[in-house]
Amino acid sequence: MSWSSPTAEKFPLHQATKPEAFDPFSPAFSPENYSEGKSHFQITFYFVWEQKRRQALADLYAFCRIADDISDQKDLDKETRQNLIESIRHWVKTGEPKSHPFWSRFLKARKEFQIPDRALMGILDGVSQDIDRERVEFQTWVELDLYIYGVACCVGECVLAILGANSPEAKNYADAMGKCLQYLNIMRDIEEDETNGRIYIPREFLKTLTKDRFPPIHCLPDIRRELFSRAMTFRQNAQPYSKKCLPAELMAALYIRASQKYWRHGNPKRLSGFQKFWISLKTALKFYLGAQPPRRHQV
Numbered sequence: 001m002s003w004s005s006p007t008a009e010k011f012p013l014h015q016a017t018k019p020e021a022f023d024p025f026s027p028a029f030s031p032e033n034y035s036e037g038k039s040h041f042q043i044t045f046y047f048v049w050e051q052k053r054r055q056a057l058a059d060l061y062a063f064c065r066i067a068d069d070i071s072d073q074k075d076l077d078k079e080t081r082q083n084l085i086e087s088i089r090h091w092v093k094t095g096e097p098k099s100h101p102f103w104s105r106f107l108k109a110r111k112e113f114q115i116p117d118r119a120l121m122g123i124l125d126g127v128s129q130d131i132d133r134e135r136v137e138f139q140t141w142v143e144l145d146l147y148i149y150g151v152a153c154c155v156g157e158c159v160l161a162i163l164g165a166n167s168p169e170a171k172n173y174a175d176a177m178g179k180c181l182q183y184l185n186i187m188r189d190i191e192e193d194e195t196n197g198r199i200y201i202p203r204e205f206l207k208t209l210t211k212d213r214f215p216p217i218h219c220l221p222d223i224r225r226e227l228f229s230r231a232m233t234f235r236q237n238a239q240p241y242s243k244k245c246l247p248a249e250l251m252a253a254l255y256i257r258a259s260q261k262y263w264r265h266g267n268p269k270r271l272s273g274f275q276k277f278w279i280s281l282k283t284a285l286k287f288y289l290g291a292q293p294p295r296r297h298q299v
Contacts, residue, residue, distance in 0.1 A: 022076060024066050024088060031062040031102040047246055047284050048163070056109035056162045057247070063106060064123055064155060071127040081131050085124055092120045114166060119157040126150020136198040141230075144202050145179060153178030160245055173241035176234045177248050183231035184255045187224050188263040201227075224264050231259075246287050253283040 023029060048054045070076075070084045090096070091103065095111075098104060109115065129147060130136060138144040156174030160166070186193070186200045193200060194214050201215070201223055209219045235252060242249060254271060257279055262269045271279070 022070065022073065022080075022084065024070070024084065025091075025098055025100055025103065027100065029100075031059075031066055047250060047280065052109075053113070053162055055105070056113055056115075057159065059102065059106040059109060060115070060155070060158050060162065062102065063120070067124055067127045071130045078131060082128070085128055085131070089121065089124050092117055092124070109162070113162045113164070115158050115161045119154040119161075122150045122154035123158075124150075126152075126154065130198075134197070136193075136200070138200065138202045140204050141202050144200060148179050148182045149175070152182040156248060159247060163245060163247070165245060169241050170245075173238050173245065173248070176238035177245075177252060180231045180234035180238065181251060181255050183227050183234065184259050184263065187227040187231070187259065188268050190220060190223065192268070220266060224266070228259060228264055232256075246284060249287055250280050250283050253279050 024031070048057060067085060067088060070081055073081060076084075091098070095107060097107065110117075110120075126147060126149070129150070138147065153175045156178045157171060160170045160174055190201070199214060205223075205226065206212075206215055209215055209222055215223060235256070238248075238252075254276055257275070258269075258271050261271075
């Protein structure tokens with residue numbers, strides 16, 4: 001499962017036809033093409049006024065998509081994918097300069113904004129789990145939360161660092177918001193993920209509904225209800241720090257609205273461009289005007 005929402009967009013690694021094109025450090029590879037997407041995460045960039053921070057966020061997005069795409073490349077054998085992720089892990093660990101302009105720029109951003117190496121490593125560890133398992137399954141909610149920490153919460157820590165927030169409270173906020181958004185992702189993509197051999201609903205919960213390995217259709221409303229409830233609990237846990245990170249608040253507003261309108265009802269439809277713009281504008285105005293945090297959402 002992607003750390004961000006899967007889309008119908010085509011990205012560089014998906015279009016690669018030569019083995020060297022899968023190498024993220026190869027001149028044949030163009031990470032900048034990732035910035036052409038219109039995901040919920042990317043929409044929030046428009047509300048970050050400082051250009052260098054906005055560019056750093058775009059590069060972080062590309063970094064995450066690169067790692068995620070490598071882990072999902074079923075045309076590559078397991079060892080090759082692991083080696084490619086390991087090459088990125090080595091770059092994070094050593095800070096080794098690269099001739100590729102993307103990696104040079106992102107390395108500069110890492111230093112300037114003190115993006116935690118630990119969080120970048122956590123992202124790579126998270127996507128690596130999808131390589132190591134033939135079939136992705138989780139036994140408990142705790143086990144699922146540990147996985148989400150890498151693929152979502154660590155991303156939040158990097159975002160907050162780019163925006164200048166590095167306090168312990170910021171880390172708590174990133175943890176809560178990452179889990180909130182990822183639970184909503186899981187709720188939206190239950191059927192699609194199962195088709196791809198990935199079941200993100202813990203067995204301990206599934207056993208309360210059915211004896212089947214994957215729940216029948218009549219169980220899906222109960223599953224979505226549970227996932228939405230947990231997501232909103234994490235959202236409430238994030239509220240004390242909610243006025244410190246506009247991009248995360250924008251993402252939460254977009255995800256929650258899409259969940260209420262579509263995803264809770266089994267429709268994976270995304271918000272339209274106009275809906276995203278209007279929700280983002282209202283959320284940004286409330287943020288800058290110092291409005292109270294959003295009320296508790298009804299489960």
